[in-house]
Amino acid sequence: MGTISKPVVGIIGTGAIGGFYGLMLARAGFDVHFLLRSEFSAVAERGLHVNSAVHGPLTLNPVQAYASAEDMPPCDWLLVGAKTTSNVGLAPSIIQASKPGAKVLLLQNGLDVEDSLRERLPDSLHLLGGLCLICVHREGPGQIAHQALGAVNVGYHSGPAIDDAERMAIVEEGCTLFRAAGIDSQAMPNLQQARWQKLVWNIPYNGLSVLLGASTTPLMADADSRALIQALMTEVVHGAKACGHDMPPGYAEYLFMMTEKMPDYWPSMHHDFLHKRALELEAIYVRPLSAAKAAGCELPRIEALYRTLGFIDRRNV
Amino acid sequence: MGTISKPVVGIIGTGAIGGFYGLMLARAGFDVHFLLRSEFSAVAERGLHVNSAVHGPLTLNPVQAYASAEDMPPCDWLLVGAKTTSNVGLAPSIIQASKPGAKVLLLQNGLDVEDSLRERLPDSLHLLGGLCLICVHREGPGQIAHQALGAVNVGYHSGPAIDDAERMAIVEEGCTLFRAAGIDSQAMPNLQQARWQKLVWNIPYNGLSVLLGASTTPLMADADSRALIQALMTEVVHGAKACGHDMPPGYAEYLFMMTEKMPDYWPSMHHDFLHKRALELEAIYVRPLSAAKAAGCELPRIEALYRTLGFIDRRNV
Numbered sequence: 001m002g003t004i005s006k007p008v009v010g011i012i013g014t015g016a017i018g019g020f021y022g023l024m025l026a027r028a029g030f031d032v033h034f035l036l037r038s039e040f041s042a043v044a045e046r047g048l049h050v051n052s053a054v055h056g057p058l059t060l061n062p063v064q065a066y067a068s069a070e071d072m073p074p075c076d077w078l079l080v081g082a083k084t085t086s087n088v089g090l091a092p093s094i095i096q097a098s099k100p101g102a103k104v105l106l107l108q109n110g111l112d113v114e115d116s117l118r119e120r121l122p123d124s125l126h127l128l129g130g131l132c133l134i135c136v137h138r139e140g141p142g143q144i145a146h147q148a149l150g151a152v153n154v155g156y157h158s159g160p161a162i163d164d165a166e167r168m169a170i171v172e173e174g175c176t177l178f179r180a181a182g183i184d185s186q187a188m189p190n191l192q193q194a195r196w197q198k199l200v201w202n203i204p205y206n207g208l209s210v211l212l213g214a215s216t217t218p219l220m221a222d223a224d225s226r227a228l229i230q231a232l233m234t235e236v237v238h239g240a241k242a243c244g245h246d247m248p249p250g251y252a253e254y255l256f257m258m259t260e261k262m263p264d265y266w267p268s269m270h271h272d273f274l275h276k277r278a279l280e281l282e283a284i285y286v287r288p289l290s291a292a293k294a295a296g297c298e299l300p301r302i303e304a305l306y307r308t309l310g311f312i313d314r315r316n317v
Numbered sequence: 318m319g320t321i322s323k324p325v326v327g328i329i330g331t332g333a334i335g336g337f338y339g340l341m342l343a344r345a346g347f348d349v350h351f352l353l354r355s356e357f358s359a360v361a362e363r364g365l366h367v368n369s370a371v372h373g374p375l376t377l378n379p380v381q382a383y384a385s386a387e388d389m390p391p392c393d394w395l396l397v398g399a400k401t402t403s404n405v406g407l408a409p410s411i412i413q414a415s416k417p418g419a420k421v422l423l424l425q426n427g428l429d430v431e432d433s434l435r436e437r438l439p440d441s442l443h444l445l446g447g448l449c450l451i452c453v454h455r456e457g458p459g460q461i462a463h464q465a466l467g468a469v470n471v472g473y474h475s476g477p478a479i480d481d482a483e484r485m486a487i488v489e490e491g492c493t494l495f496r497a498a499g500i501d502s503q504a505m506p507n508l509q510q511a512r513w514q515k516l517v518w519n520i521p522y523n524g525l526s527v528l529l530g531a532s533t534t535p536l537m538a539d540a541d542s543r544a545l546i547q548a549l550m551t552e553v554v555h556g557a558k559a560c561g562h563d564m565p566p567g568y569a570e571y572l573f574m575m576t577e578k579m580p581d582y583w584p585s586m587h588h589d590f591l592h593k594r595a596l597e598l599e600a601i602y603v604r605p606l607s608a609a610k611a612a613g614c615e616l617p618r619i620e621a622l623y624r625t626l627g628f629i630d631r632r633n634v
Contacts (some may be wrong), residue, residue: 211528212628224627231621300617304548310541311529 006030007177010075010097012090014039014048016138016268017107018081020146021183023048023060028181033064033072035093040067042141051139052146053263069093077177078104079130083272084113084283091120098125105130105154105174109202109268110283111195111291114157126159126170129191131198135265147263151184155191196240197247201255202284204232206269207305210279210312217264228301230256235299239288242297279313281306323347324494327392327414329407331356331365333455333585334424335398337463338500340365340377345498350381350389352410357384359458368456369463370580372499386410394494395421396447400589401430401600408437415442422447422471422491426519426585427600428512428608431474443476443487446508448515452582464580468501472508513557514564518572519601521549523586524622527596527629534581545618547573552616556605559614596630598623 009032011022018034026032036043047061066072075097082090087106094104094117103126106113114127121127135147154174156167171187178185188194208219208229219225233252240247272279285306292299326349328339335351343349353360364378383389392414399407404423411421411434420443423430431444438444452464471491473484488504495502505511525536525546536542550569557564576582589596602623609616 208625212625214628218632219628222628222631224624224631228621228624228628231617231624300548301621304545304618304621307541307545307548308525308529311531311536311539311545314539314541315535 007076007173008073008099009033009177010072010078011035012069012078012080012093012097013082013086014043015081015083016136016144017132017134018079019048019138019142019144020050020134020136020150021079021081021107021132021152021178021181023050023058023144024181024183025177026060026063027058030177030181031064033066033075033097035066035069035072035097037067039141040065046142048142048144050144050146053148054146054150069096072097074099074102076102077174078102080104080106080108082108083277084108084110084280085278087113087117088120091117095121095125100124101160102126103128103170103174106157107132107152108283109195109198109206110280111192111199111287113195113283118158124160126161127157128154128171128174129157129195130154130174131188131194133198135262137266137268137271147265149262151186152178153186153188153194154178155188155194157191190245192243193240193245196236196243196245196288197251199240199284199288200233200236200247200252201259202267203236203288203302203305204229205259206267206280206284207232207309209267209270210273211305211308213270215264215266215270216259216262220260232301232305235302236288239292239295239297239299239302242295243291244295273312273316276316278317279309281309281313285309324393324490325390325416326350326494327389327395328352329386329395329397329410329414330399330403331360332398333453333461334449334451335396336365336455336459336461337367337451337453337467338396338398338424338449338469338495338498340367340375340461341498341500342494343377343380344375347494347498348381350383350392350414352383352386352389352414354384356458357382363459365459365461367461367463370465371463371467386413389414391416391419393419394491395419397421397423397425399425400594401425401427401597402595404430404434405437408434412438412442417441418477419443420445420487420491423474424449424469425600426512426515426523427597428509428516428604430512430600435475441477443478444474445471445488445491446474446512447471447491448505448511450515452579454583454585454588464582466579468503469495470503470505470511471495472505472511474508507562509560510557510562513553513560513562513605514568516557516601516605517550517553517564517569518576519584520553520605520619520622521546522576523584523597523601524549524626526584526587527590528622528625530587532581532583532587533576533579537577549618549622552619553605556609556612556614556616556619559612560608561612590629590633593633595634596626598626598630602626
């Protein structure tokens with residue numbers, strides 16, 4: 001086999017997630033191009049900075065930063081770290097910055113987050129989903145705090161791949177990209193299953209962080225919130241099973257224990273709430289509830305939690 | 318039949334509830350004695366004032382106010398308007414202020430609120446429960462705001478009554494007392510059933526007022542909180558049925574509509590939260606959940622709501 005040139009990577013939505021993974025890939029020698037909006041000037045002038053509890057302070061300066069997708073070179077891989085609530089509006093930028101046959105990877109939580117974007121992308125683009133197991137948040141323009149973890153699990157959603165073998169090859173190519181940057185990455189043979197697995201964490205912790213104004217440490221220290229987290233996790237596992245996705249045995253217990261060992265963490269939904277951004281309720285609550293209900297499975301605690309968040313979101317934005 | 322002298326009434330815990338009903342009874346000509354703690358000086362000096370949207374401004378001055386139960390005359394009826402969380406500590410005052418064979422009426426919400434007090438009262442005292450359908454709150458020392466409604470439904474809990482006829486006669490005596498003061502009052506043949514009925518309102522509105530920081534008007538204006546209130550009410554009705562108490566048909570819908578017509582109201586649990594008092598979680602959530610569970614009935618939304626309130630309460634007090 002001949003040498004394969006390193007792929008050109010575009011980061012669409014350079015918040016905490018896009019900024020962290022883009023910086024890690026750039027430092028590993030990839031040719032990475034960052035599309036920014038409000039933070040363009042700050043990043044173009046002063047670079048990207050990750051204060052990482054795992055890797056120490058990391059800086060990328062200069063940054064190949066762009067205020068418009070029209071100025072970006074055609075990319076082989078596009079990593080989308082924006083909120084699910086903005087996916088539809090990102091389609092023109094993604095198309096603009098894509099090489100023919102490019103791979104678009106949504107680094108987002110929730111169910112079916114690819115669907116609204118898929119409708120707006122040409123059939124020639126591969127669409128993939130990535131689940132990030134990471135504690136990271138934006139601290140200011142071009143300033144990112146990385147507290148713990150970092151793995152990205154990748155699955156194929158849709159596109160021109162002709163068979164499972166080609167789909168897995170593309171997914172493995174994505175995993176290899178991350179691994180080359182020192183980031184754990186697993187290929188997920190079933191993206192829907194992987195998204196349900198991630199929801200076992202996101203449904204309790206994201207919602208309760210907003211509803212109770214509490215980060216993971218106090219939530220894990222109180223008997224009532226612990227019991228509620230476990231009951232919510234159990235409901236997610238039931239919902240997944242009803243939709244045909246058996247979770248690995250002990251998976252909820254594993255996430256619960258992992259959270260107990262994590263440094264104190266404010267989930268992303270809490271940051272959205274604080275900054276009066278729309279909460280990602282559709283992707284993280286509405287679609288899982290609908291999918292489970294269509295499969296004949298009621299998830300009453302998750303539904304109650306969702307209703308309280310709907311009320312809070314409408315008052316907040 | 319001879320003339321019956323008007324009963325002597327003692328008010329134990331002169332907050333919004335005790336103050337309102339005590340003032341109404343005193344204005345109707347009953348001999349009413351008020352036991353106070355922190356508000357004793359204010360009420361002894363300046364009287365009791367109810368700013369009522371129904372009856373206009375009402376004043377009782379002078380007030381027969383006492384700082385200690387030892388100074389009170391022996392009473393025929395004792396109305397307890399304190400929080401359920403303080404019932405145990407009130408037993409000595411109640412005993413001190415009671416005539417032999419006196420009737421003790423707990424004007425409190427929740428399930429089995431009589432039990433802890435019953436253990437501490439002599440067998441010679443009758444114990445009754447009263448459910449107040451009223452929008453009232455304390456505005457300051459001796460200052461009460463009455464926004465709407467006022468009915469008290471009364472049922473017999475326990476005591477020396479020898480048969481149903483005597484129990485009903487005592488209950489009717491209590492209802493007559495309130496009616497003489499212009500207050501609607503119904504005899505409840507089954508106190509437990511009456512307490513479950515009241516919970517159909519208290520469980521959703523008390524908890525959500527604390528959890529969402531919202532009074533009844535915004536809660537009734539939002540599609541998500543409306544749906545959650547209805548789902549919670551349905552669970553209370555299921556729990557009651559499992560415990561052998563069928564609610565009247567359409568009862569939850571009636572309370573929902575009634576709340577829609579009420580003036581905007583902050584339930585008492587919200588006031589407790591604001592003033593960093595312990596929330597009445599035991600009476601309003603824990604005991605109904607336990608009773609339903611013992612009858613084989615899970616109430617998952619109520620349980621989830623209770624868990625969030627437990628977390629909030631522990632952080633607040």
